[in-house]
Each structure stands twice: as structure tokens, then as C-alpha cells.
Amino acid sequence: MRRLALPVLTLLLCCAQAAPPASPQQIYGPLFEAVQRDRLFPDGKSFADAVPKQDPATIVAAYRRESPQGTALRDFVLRHFEVPGEQAVERAPLRTHIRALWPQLTRPALTSPAGSSALSLPAPYVVPGGRFREIYYWDSYFTMLGLKADGQQPLIESMLTDFESLVDRYGFIPNGTRTYYLGRSQPPYLALMVDLSAATDPVSATRHLKALRAEHDFWMRGADGLAEGAAARRVVRMPDGALLNRYWDDRPGPRDESWAEDVATARESNRPAADIYRHLRAGAESGWDFSARWLDDPKRLSTIRTTDIVPVDLNSLLWTLERSIARRCARMGDRSCARHYAAMAKARHRAIDRWLWQAGQGRYADWDSTTRAPTTILSAATLSPLFAGLATRAQAEAVANTTRAQLLAPGGLRTTRIASGQQWDSPNGWAPLQWIAVEGLARTGHIDLAREIARRWIGTVDAAYRDTGKMLEKYDVEERRPGGGGEYALQDGFGWTNGVTRALIARWPDLDPDAPVAAAR
Numbered sequence: 001m002r003r004l005a006l007p008v009l010t011l012l013l014c015c016a017q018a019a020p021p022a023s024p025q026q027i028y029g030p031l032f033e034a035v036q037r038d039r040l041f042p043d044g045k046s047f048a049d050a051v052p053k054q055d056p057a058t059i060v061a062a063y064r065r066e067s068p069q070g071t072a073l074r075d076f077v078l079r080h081f082e083v084p085g086e087q088a089v090e091r092a093p094l095r096t097h098i099r100a101l102w103p104q105l106t107r108p109a110l111t112s113p114a115g116s117s118a119l120s121l122p123a124p125y126v127v128p129g130g131r132f133r134e135i136y137y138w139d140s141y142f143t144m145l146g147l148k149a150d151g152q153q154p155l156i157e158s159m160l161t162d163f164e165s166l167v168d169r170y171g172f173i174p175n176g177t178r179t180y181y182l183g184r185s186q187p188p189y190l191a192l193m194v195d196l197s198a199a200t201d202p203v204s205a206t207r208h209l210k211a212l213r214a215e216h217d218f219w220m221r222g223a224d225g226l227a228e229g230a231a232a233r234r235v236v237r238m239p240d241g242a243l244l245n246r247y248w249d250d251r252p253g254p255r256d257e258s259w260a261e262d263v264a265t266a267r268e269s270n271r272p273a274a275d276i277y278r279h280l281r282a283g284a285e286s287g288w289d290f291s292a293r294w295l296d297d298p299k300r301l302s303t304i305r306t307t308d309i310v311p312v313d314l315n316s317l318l319w320t321l322e323r324s325i326a327r328r329c330a331r332m333g334d335r336s337c338a339r340h341y342a343a344m345a346k347a348r349h350r351a352i353d354r355w356l357w358q359a360g361q362g363r364y365a366d367w368d369s370t371t372r373a374p375t376t377i378l379s380a381a382t383l384s385p386l387f388a389g390l391a392t393r394a395q396a397e398a399v400a401n402t403t404r405a406q407l408l409a410p411g412g413l414r415t416t417r418i419a420s421g422q423q424w425d426s427p428n429g430w431a432p433l434q435w436i437a438v439e440g441l442a443r444t445g446h447i448d449l450a451r452e453i454a455r456r457w458i459g460t461v462d463a464a465y466r467d468t469g470k471m472l473e474k475y476d477v478e479e480r481r482p483g484g485g486g487e488y489a490l491q492d493g494f495g496w497t498n499g500v501t502r503a504l505i506a507r508w509p510d511l512d513p514d515a516p517v518a519a520a521r
Helices: 006-017 024-028 030-037 056-066 071-080 094-105 137-149 153-170 190-195 202-220 256-267 273-286 312-331 335-355 380-388 393-407 431-443 447-468 495-507 516-520
Strands: 235-237 243-245 428-430 474-476
Touching: 024 030, 024 056, 030 056, 030 071, 056 071, 071 447, 094 137, 094 447, 094 495, 137 153, 137 190, 137 431, 137 495, 153 190, 153 202, 190 202, 190 312, 202 243, 202 312, 243 312, 243 335, 256 273, 312 335, 312 380, 380 393, 380 431, 393 431, 393 447, 428 431, 431 447, 431 495, 447 474, 447 495
Parallel strands: none
Antiparallel strands: 235 243, 428 474
16 A cells, blocks of 8 residues: 655645634624624624634524623623723622612601702602602602612611601602692502511501501592592593592693693693693603503694593502502401402402403403593503402413513513603513513413513613613613603613612522523523
8 A cells, every 4th residue: 555655644634624713703693793783893893803701602592592682782792702992891790789779869858948849758768860859659669679678678667657757748649759749649559568568566557557548538539429431530430330540630730840841742732731731740640651551642742631541550559459458457357447448449350350351352451431442552551450469360361471472572571562752652661560560470370471571671671781880760672772752861770670670680589690590591
């Protein structure tokens, strides 16, 4: 057998082993294309020259799993690559950052200065942040969830002291602690706040019950003698005689804090300005200020008619309030009180099922008192009866299916599917709505969907935090980036985002973006 000369053999072996290495485009495929297509870096060569921090196959698998977009994509790249000329800003772990924000958002007891619009408060409290420099009603429940998770029980108790002080002075909890908010409240979460209290002594129990009964009285004023199909203040008599509630504001005129905006909106309408102002104010009481839920034409705020709508979320909360009062009266031995409020809760449950449940569409709807029909807008409010605990197993199953098919977005739960330009519509997602959905789905057995919403939301919040260093009021859950829309600039701080995100991490610690298991998902 003829032997090859050594130089020839060496040459053949060399050539056989010298397959060219794959390029970044070949290695990273869709990730590479997304980075370059979106011009994530000013110079396209930057990513082509990037050095991976771990095995490329692991990075590609993580990209396919997370599908990051926008700021989330940039954050993903900087976490997984050393990009020439680009440095990922080192941030404290998300949970650590949230804990550090509580002292920054906490305010001491306040005695209002002469001439100030602020309302005095007897105990320390937490503000949302940004332009919201006073305590707000429904925000505070979701903030308290995070305070609970971080062991801040004394602050929860002091905020309850503040809210009960407001009820004692004004007969209800106003939208926020400003004189110009004294015509309206916000979604009634006091009963759920009281459930977070650790106080079990008789004096506290009596004080809590007194405040809850006063709040219920506030929402039901005007019910006596109300004719079928009529409405008075916050109460609506349904066509069958049942009582449900709507949002309202007892004061007329444009809002003090949004005077110019309200006057401009009224000018765009062909209806009396006084009517527009009332609807705008009622929209503010809803907390969803503003949303296509309240608009005839989602593109025109001047078509607002909030007081014509019977909202499913409000009535779910009032059912919770009535049940809470009945339960607390029973504990204190007041059987007459317990029977009275239990009967009211039962009647409200029947009315919700009759007028707001849409079996054929698998959703709970708001009801339009002018058309005498359910509204057509699907919103995250459809999950409120699940959160409250009044949905049957079949109703919960149908709502879960609807949520999965229509409200689940890449970055969490959609508010609505309508891109109206208003902040309580697409593409925004909001912390309280995530919590309502997650809790409602979890309590009705839909744990996987609840967890998935939580996972996506935490990922969105974390991506924006890594990019901006801030916790924000709202987020774009379609693109997983900071939110927008509405009548003021995006705010940071932010009380309810901190609270809900921290509470979700407490429920599922492995969803903590900084947990060791999170890196392996």
C-alpha cells in the first residue's frame, strides 16, 4: 500500500477539519434578526461583535421562550451579551428595590396648612408617587398587599386609621385626600383592607364595622323610594326592581385638578356642559379615568356617559362589602344586622347574574341603562366576580376561557382590546387588574392561567425597571414597555405596582426575576 508523504497527509487533515465557524446571524437566527431589524444599537456591527455570557443555545432558547420586544428586547440582549460600547446598568434586585421604595413613599401624619387643599390625616401613610402626592383610596389596597408581604404591618394599620378617620369626618372615603375630591369616592376596597388588619381586639372590630356600614350607607343613598328603571346618585333601580350601583360625583362643574381639560372636552360635545362634567367626574370615581367602557365613541372623550353604565366591578365590590358586614355583625352577635346585609348581598348576587352575566359570550358585562342592554366592550372587569367569589364554577370556567383567548397579552392582562388613546384601554395593563385576575382565577381553580398572567406581568415590570430604574404607574403589555395615553404624563413611584408585583412574587417566589431558578427557566 502506498504511503502518502507526510506534508500531503498533514494538508489533507488540516483541510478536513477547517469547516468555517457559524456567524452570529447563523447562530442566533431570529434573535439576531430582531435586534438588527429594530436597530437596537446605532451601529449594526455592535451586536455582530457581541460576546455571549453563556452558551448560545441557552440564549436562543430563552429568547424563544420569553419573546421580548422593545425595551424588554434590549434588556434581554444586555443581560446575555457583552455588547461593545454598551453597558447594562447594574440595578438592585427588583424585590430589594421595592422594599427600598416604601420609606420614600411614606408620609407622616398631616395637619393641613391654612389655605391648603390637603386633608389632614392622623397617622403615617403611603402615597402612589409622582404627581399623586396624597393618599388615594383604591390605590392603597394594592399598595397594602406589598406592605403585607414586606412585613410592614404597622403601616397598614396606620393607613386604616387614616381611612376610618376620613369616614368619621366626611361619611365616606374620598377619591384622595384633597378638598376637591370630596364629591366622589373610588372603588370601595375598605372591606378588603380591613381583612389585612392584624387587630383582633373588640375595640378595633367595632371601629372597623362602623366604618364599613357608613361606607355602605354612602353608596346606597337615594335607594329609598326609587322607581323601577330610575337612578339617584350612585343607585340604579333595575327593570325588575333590583338595586345595583353606578359611579357618580356629588359636585358639579369641571374637576379642579383637570379644569382646562374638562372645559375643552365639554366644548367638543353637543350636549350640555354640566352633563359632560358629571360624566367625567363619575369616570374619575371609577378609577378607570378614562376608558372605552364609558364612551359612545372610543375615539372621542366628549361622548362620555359614565353615569349611564352599571359596572360589574363596582357591584362585585359592593357584594363583598355586604358580605363582610354581615359576617362581622354575626361575629358580634347582632343577628338582625347580619340577616339584613346577607339579604342585600343575596339580592345583589341575583341581579348581577340576571343583568350582567352573559352566558353566550362567556363574560360578565357592564349594563347600559339607556339602551337597557349589556355593553359590548370586553374588559378586565369581567374577572371581578371571580375575584369577589360570586361566580359559579361554570361561570368561572367560561370567563377563564375568554380571558385566555382575548385578554392575555405578551406582557400581562389587557385592560380592554380597544386602542382608544385613553389610558384604561389597550395597550395598557395595570397592576390592580393583574391582581384581580390572578386572585380570581386562582380561587376558582385556574392556577396555571393565574400564574401565567403573573409571570408575564412580573417580566414586563422587571424589563422596564432594568431599562429605566423606575417602577411605573402602567405598562404597555403588548410591547412590554412603559405605558402611555390619558391626560397626564406617565408617573413613577409607584405604590400599586410595587404592591402587586411584590405580592405576586411572595405567592410564587420562583417568578422573582432575581431568584436562581428564574435564570434557569
